[in-house]
Amino acid sequence: MSFNIKSIPYSxxxxASVSAGSxxxxxxxxxLDLAQHAEDLGYTRFWLAEHHNMVSIASSATAVLIGHIAGGTKKIRVGSGGIMLPNHSxxxxxxxxxTLGSLFANRIDLGLGRAPGTDQITAQAIRSDRMQAVYKFPEEVSQIQQYFSAENHSSKVRATVAEGVEVPIYILGSSTDSAHLAAEKGLPYAFASHFAPAQLFDALNIYYNNFRPSAQLKEPYTIACINIIAADTDAAAERISTSLIRMMYGVLTGNIDYMQPPSEMTAELKELSENPAFQRMLKYAFIGSKETVKTKTEEFLQATGVNEIMAVSHIYDHNDRLRSYKLFSEIMNGN
Structure with a gap:
């Protein structure tokens, strides 16, 4: 089967990683500057992830930040990747x-996940009945769909600003659980393969094999996330990636800190990057020159058959990050 990378949307x-000293x-x-560049570079959407109680991540008030990004751009779709629904009503x-969908018509996406986006103590502080909400995730997704329905005008409980507003819903997952739900509801499905790749193929198979067409979606639609660090040379990208290695070490050890500046790839850092836990979590971290990243991305797209690719880049320096996303856009445009 022929494969054309230029036919794949990229996002x-x-x-909103906070670098040391920032x-x-x-x-x-x-x-916002990244989103504006992404718009010019042909990216389809710019999603923000909900996390809490992490000094290194500033996207905790996700809906507020979505409004800020959408207000400073013109055409790129802006949304949540995702809103952790058990944290919210x-x-x-x-x-x-x-409200966002009315302010920025046909540009807002609502990605919904069921993970806490934080540690358990903080999750309890956010919503004391959170575990009950986790089990009610399918029901609460349906409630949101109902609130957005134009037919909800006769209900006793209404979200009047949402009724009839076009805001597509996406189901997010990092295991196979949400694949069943996305398929059953006929909703697009986004998988967090950038940090939880183990069940990617099982989840995609479940989704494709059980998909039921819906009013929102007639055929399955999948998005997969990957880590991208692209630079002018493999050596430059490897050096930039030392910030990612330190960040992931902090995640694995529970010692989360600000994004640290890059350094030379020491023997210690190399050993960390080759640790089995690192390898499992960062299986889909494509680090290198444009040619290197292009080869890995094409292999990933052909192996998974996903409809869209979504890149995340943990890079200390803003200019290095802009450069990485520019190179990735060139890859996806076949340049």
Whole structure:
């Protein structure tokens, strides 16, 4: 079967990472600058991820930040990758995204996940009945769909700002659980293969084999996330990637810190990067020159058959990150 990389939409997942020596205000400015560059570079969507109680991630008030990004861009789709629904009331989510959908017509996406996006103590602080909400995730997705329905005008509980507003819903997953739900509801499915690749192929098979067409989607639609660090040479990309290695080490050890500046690839860092836990988590981290990243990306797309690719880049320096995303856009445009 022929394969044309230029036919695949490409997008960005943004965590608003806070670099050492920086602050959230500067991070938000850089996120908007990245979104504006991404728009010019042909990226399809710019999604923001919900995380809490992490000094290195500033996207905790996700809906607010989506409004900031959408307000500073013109055509790129902006959305959540995702809103962690068990942290929230479905009514409030519908009101927030209905408002965004009216302010920025046909540009807002609502990606919904069921993970906490934080540690368990913080999750309890966010919503004391969170575990009940986790089990009710399918029901709460349906509630949001109902709030967005134009037919909800006769209900006793309404999200009036959402009724009839066009905001497509995406189901996010990092295991096979949400694949069943996305297929059953006939919704597009985005998989977090950038940090949880183990069940990617099982989840995709479940989704494709069980998909039921819906009013939103007639055929299956899949997005897969990958880590991208592209630079002018393999050596330059390897050096930039040392920030990612340190960040992931902090995640694995529970010692999360600000994004650290890159350094030379020491023997210790090389050993860390080759640790089995690292290898499992960062199986789909494509690091290198444009040619290297292109080869790995093409292999991934041909192996998975996903409809869209979403890149996330944990890079300390803003200019290095802009360069990486520019090179990736050239790859996806066949240049």
């Amino acid at each position: 960005i997942l943004e965590l 602050n959230p205000a500067e991070t938000f400015k850089n996120s 479905p009514l409030i989510v519908a009101e927030q995204f209905g």
